[in-house]
Amino acid sequence: MKKLILTTALLLPTALAAQPSSQVAWTADELNFVKAGNPQKGQELAKNCGGCHGESGISTMPGTPSLAGQLPTYLYKQLRDYADGSRDNPMMSGPAKSLSKQDAADLAAWFSSRPPAFKSRSPMVYEQAEKLVTQGSNDRILPPCEVCHGGNGQGQEMDTPALAGQNAEYLVTTLKAFKTGSRHNDIYSRMRLIAEALSEDEINELGFFYQNVNK
Ligand code: HEC
Ligand code: HEC
Structure with missing residues (x-):
């Protein structure tokens, strides 16, 4: 028994390290699924997101990202990652967990179709x-x-x-x-x-x- 516990303890870190960083795999089916997202349905669902991300996906809160104009595949992957804990954030895990895969694809279609945020070019040199x-x-x-x-x-x-x-x-x-x-x-x-x-x-x-x- 002791030996078993020790073996498990030794194997655990390796098992964790080998865990995939995301459960989303870009198969042709998954890509087509995201491509077929319905922006009208996404617009309805987006009412739950506007409070933080802005109604048209342009956030006015510094720590909250804008979503407008973002790649649909990227948005979809992030929503799936929050939902299964691959990406962890207390503000996002709740909303993401309540979404089906279809909801995530529809929301991705909606936000990616919105015109992106434009900030005027600052005179600063970076x-x-x-x-x-x-x-x-x-x-x-x-x-x-x-x-x-x-x-x-x-x-x-x-x-x-x-x-x-x-x-x-x-x-x-x-x-x-x-x-x-x-x-x-x-x-x-x-x-x-x-x-x-x-x-x-x-x-x-x-x-x-x-x-x-x-x-
Ligand atoms: C309570 C505020 C809040 C609500 C409501 C909310 N979000 Fe978020 N969202 C955040 C914050 C804060 C982050 C950044 C978290 C981080 O650093 O991981 C974020 C991150 C994201 C990201 C990752 C963007 C990127 O550039 O990586 C996506 C996608 C997203 N939210 C979509 C949504 C959608 C879709 C909804 C509605 C179903 C929603 N959020 C509702 C606050 C919120
Ligand atoms: C080898 C390709 C590659 C290079 C080079 C690269 N990135 Fe990335 N970056 C990615 C990928 C892929 C992601 C998305 C990761 C995910 O799935 O969450 C990403 C995500 C990001 C994000 C998160 C954006 C968001 O909305 O949450 C930031 C910020 C970023 N990269 C900044 C940079 C900067 C700055 C550099 C240069 C110093 C850089 N990247 C170089 C591939 C790259």
Whole structure:
């Protein structure tokens, strides 16, 4: 019995580490399912989200992300991740758990069809952020952000989100969460590995840089 407990204890961390970061797998069926989401139904359901995310998906609360114009596949994946605990947040797990897969696809269709948030370009220059976005960092083997997130922060199929115009405070919070690992729903640890290599100062600058990018 003692031996069994010990073995279990030793195996547990490995089992946890091997847990997939997300239950969403981008099969052709899953992609078609999300593509077929019904925006009219999504609009109805979105009444439950407007209090925090803004009626048309443009949030005015600093820690709450805008959803307007975001990739539907990305929105869908996040809702599924919150629902099964792959992404953990006390504000979102309640709303997400009450949604069916169909609801999530309908909401994704609705919010992705809304015009994205535009923030006027600030006169500030974000030198180190711009360098990370366009060149990355050779010393740290960091690829440029734009390789995945696009030259205008517009995101990329399937699950690389748009960052352009997103609230800086939210971007900073979520990058820090990737850095510490408290957000760990990125498939293949793509964002955790990157955020780990960034300094807090760079993260702050990157947040404001992307808030001021127009898609
Ligand atoms: C009580 C406020 C609140 C309500 C209601 C709420 N949200 Fe959220 N939502 C948040 C906050 C705060 C976050 C950021 C949480 C985090 O850092 O993980 C978030 C994150 C998200 C994200 C992740 C966005 C990203 O860029 O990664 C999606 C998608 C989302 N919410 C969709 C919805 C939908 C759809 C509804 C309605 C069914 C909803 N939310 C209702 C507060 C709320
Ligand atoms: C190898 C591709 C890749 C590179 C390079 C990359 N990202 Fe990402 N990023 C992703 C993916 C994929 C996700 C979505 C993770 C998930 O499924 O939750 C993501 C998510 C994010 C998010 C969360 C957005 C939200 O709405 O919650 C932020 C912020 C972010 N990346 C910023 C950056 C920055 C800044 C850089 C450059 C320093 C960067 N990324 C480089 C692939 C990449």
